[in-house]
Amino acid sequence: MTGFASTDWIAVAWGEHPRAFAMTTDGQIMAEATLDSGAAPENRLEPLIGPWQAQGLAGPVVIAGMAMPALARPVPCTPLEAPVANEAGHHLVPGLRQSRPAPGLTRGAETCIAGFLDREPQFDGVVCLPGDGPGDTTLWAQLSAGEVVSFQSFLTVRLISQLLPPEDEPGWDDAAFLAAVDDARSHPERLAARLAQVEAESQLQLIGPPAARARYTGLLIGAELAAARPYWLGQQVAILAASPAADPYRHALAALAVPLRLISATEMTLAGLTRAHRLLRGQP
Amino acid sequence: MTGFASTDWIAVAWGEHPRAFAMTTDGQIMAEATLDSGAAPENRLEPLIGPWQAQGLAGPVVIAGMAMPALARPVPCTPLEAPVANEAGHHLVPGLRQSRPAPGLTRGAETCIAGFLDREPQFDGVVCLPGDGPGDTTLWAQLSAGEVVSFQSFLTVRLISQLLPPEDEPGWDDAAFLAAVDDARSHPERLAARLAQVEAESQLQLIGPPAARARYTGLLIGAELAAARPYWLGQQVAILAASPAADPYRHALAALAVPLRLISATEMTLAGLTRAHRLLRGQP
Numbered sequence: 001m002t003g004f005a006s007t008d009w010i011a012v013a014w015g016e017h018p019r020a021f022a023m024t025t026d027g028q029i030m031a032e033a034t035l036d037s038g039a040a041p042e043n044r045l046e047p048l049i050g051p052w053q054a055q056g057l058a059g060p061v062v063i064a065g066m067a068m069p070a071l072a073r074p075v076p077c078t079p080l081e082a083p084v085a086n087e088a089g090h091h092l093v094p095g096l097r098q099s100r101p102a103p104g105l106t107r108g109a110e111t112c113i114a115g116f117l118d119r120e121p122q123f124d125g126v127v128c129l130p131g132d133g134p135g136d137t138t139l140w141a142q143l144s145a146g147e148v149v150s151f152q153s154f155l156t157v158r159l160i161s162q163l164l165p166p167e168d169e170p171g172w173d174d175a176a177f178l179a180a181v182d183d184a185r186s187h188p189e190r191l192a193a194r195l196a197q198v199e200a201e202s203q204l205q206l207i208g209p210p211a212a213r214a215r216y217t218g219l220l221i222g223a224e225l226a227a228a229r230p231y232w233l234g235q236q237v238a239i240l241a242a243s244p245a246a247d248p249y250r251h252a253l254a255a256l257a258v259p260l261r262l263i264s265a266t267e268m269t270l271a272g273l274t275r276a277h278r279l280l281r282g283q284p
Numbered sequence: 285m286t287g288f289a290s291t292d293w294i295a296v297a298w299g300e301h302p303r304a305f306a307m308t309t310d311g312q313i314m315a316e317a318t319l320d321s322g323a324a325p326e327n328r329l330e331p332l333i334g335p336w337q338a339q340g341l342a343g344p345v346v347i348a349g350m351a352m353p354a355l356a357r358p359v360p361c362t363p364l365e366a367p368v369a370n371e372a373g374h375h376l377v378p379g380l381r382q383s384r385p386a387p388g389l390t391r392g393a394e395t396c397i398a399g400f401l402d403r404e405p406q407f408d409g410v411v412c413l414p415g416d417g418p419g420d421t422t423l424w425a426q427l428s429a430g431e432v433v434s435f436q437s438f439l440t441v442r443l444i445s446q447l448l449p450p451e452d453e454p455g456w457d458d459a460a461f462l463a464a465v466d467d468a469r470s471h472p473e474r475l476a477a478r479l480a481q482v483e484a485e486s487q488l489q490l491i492g493p494p495a496a497r498a499r500y501t502g503l504l505i506g507a508e509l510a511a512a513r514p515y516w517l518g519q520q521v522a523i524l525a526a527s528p529a530a531d532p533y534r535h536a537l538a539a540l541a542v543p544l545r546l547i548s549a550t551e552m553t554l555a556g557l558t559r560a561h562r563l564l565r566g567q568p
Contacts, residue, residue, distance in 0.1 A: 072488075105484045152480070153483070154476040154477055155447070158447075159443060189511055191472065191475065192443070195439045197386045199437070
């Protein structure tokens with residue numbers, strides 16, 4: 001590819017599935033690149049954006065999800081401020097931090113939320129960003145008057161990924177999933193025992209991989225919903241999802257009659273990065 | 285090594301850390317072999333006992349922890365019956381199975397418990413067998429009148445192994461461990477949120493690896509203790525432990541003033557296998 005203009009720039013969504021976009025100033029995507037999960041060396045951008053730079057794209061690189069914890073801004077606050085340059089000259093979008101009620105740190109969620117609020121500045125409610133892979137957390141955030149009021153993260157997806165049976169017999173048992181969600185949500189103290197029970201029933205061949213997969217997932221999501229109750233009970237929830245990882249969340253919340261919307265996290269993160277690029281150029 | 289007698293036999297404790305003993309009929313250990321965790325090919329004994337057989341040890345091979353689920357005996361029952369020969373001519377100690385209150389299956393615990401009851405036939409109380417590695421479960425069993433009345437397994441150790449920070453900064457924060465046990469035991473529904481909080485505090489450098497390690501472990505063991513409450517509240521508990529994996533359990537239970545004894549699981553399993561060998565020879 002050739003023909004990059006001097007005002008072009010690169011948007012990077014760092015994280016479990018690092019993704020980069022070669023962008024024009026007016027927001028058009030010229031090219032896109034992704035790294036496989038696990039293939040991303042710690043904070044090394046070359047495999048992702050090196051080819052574009054070799055072809056002459058010399059504009060700024062704006063990155064979500066890679067900022068230093070020391071740069072994080074305390075909530076409540078707006079999700080986005082101008083990015084901060086690191087030693088390599090890349091511009092990092094600062095994360096959000098929280099001290100109370102529980103310490104927390106965002107790594108990219110703030111940019112996705114900023115993109116969402118750009119599109120829906122009047123939104124008053126909760127966003128849920130399901131974990132996008134084994135290294136990722138699920139984040140719930142309360143938004144009001146254009147600010148992130150509070151947030152809470154869960155290691156659910158990481159725990160699920162460690163328990164799932166191999167994919168040699170694919171499939172999913174929907175009824176088993178919903179029953180497990182309900183069980184763990186009502187009795188979260190039984191979680192570790194119920195997980196071992198799924199293993200025992202698998203070994204005794206009382207259930208197959210589709211039911212085991214659905215029950216492991218349902219138990220862990222049910223336990224999360226028990227702990228995240230203030231974030232969904234009586235709330236309108238927007239799920240900002242990057243992948244099918246969101247499906248179980250959507251399904252479990254729908255069964256609880258929570259008013260839901262499903263929105264592309266990739267699109268919102270790109271909108272947030274575009275906003276960060278404008279701030280970098282001194283534009284509102 | 286040479287000089288095996290025709291009455292010698294081999295005891296194998298299969299599991300997370302497969303271990304074999306070349307035994308004389310009168311219970312002396314002539315040689316011992318172990319496989320590294322993860323180095324054990326599925327149900328393949330050659331790396332463990334092949335060298336002894338090459339040197340002429342032709343006696344029976346008695347194995348705990350490898351039996352088919354179909355052979356398992358339903359509780360309540362005595363922990364041990366005569367082993368069953370498989371196609372390879374090895375003698376497998378049958379596991380125990382449970383249907384109610386929760387389906388369960390033992391894979392070696394029955395043999396360890398049999399060895400313990402051989403030594404203490406009058407024991408009336410609970411045994412706790414902490415998981416011995418990432419692939420292992422923790423098992424609690426209620427014993428009375430020489431029988432296993434009921435048991436329950438937990439995936440706790442597997443979950444812990446997935447969360448622990450790398451060992452590059454070793455150490456352990458005891459106070460943080462006990463506080464986490466207490467927190468999760470009182471509020472098990474907060475588990476997934478508390479785990480994410482440990483991660484956030486680590487990233488914000490509010491805590492170091494020793495506190496993170498202790499808190500991950502404490503939260504998961506605390507949640508298990510919440511679910512296993514009938515197994516330790518007002519009970520005398522014998523911990524049958526094979527490794528330092530038991531330390532956190534011992535520590536957490538001691539803080540709850542549970543009357544405890546700590547007994548070598550390896551020794552008890554060998555005693556159970558010796559008993560199984562006697563049964564195989566038609567001796568009581």
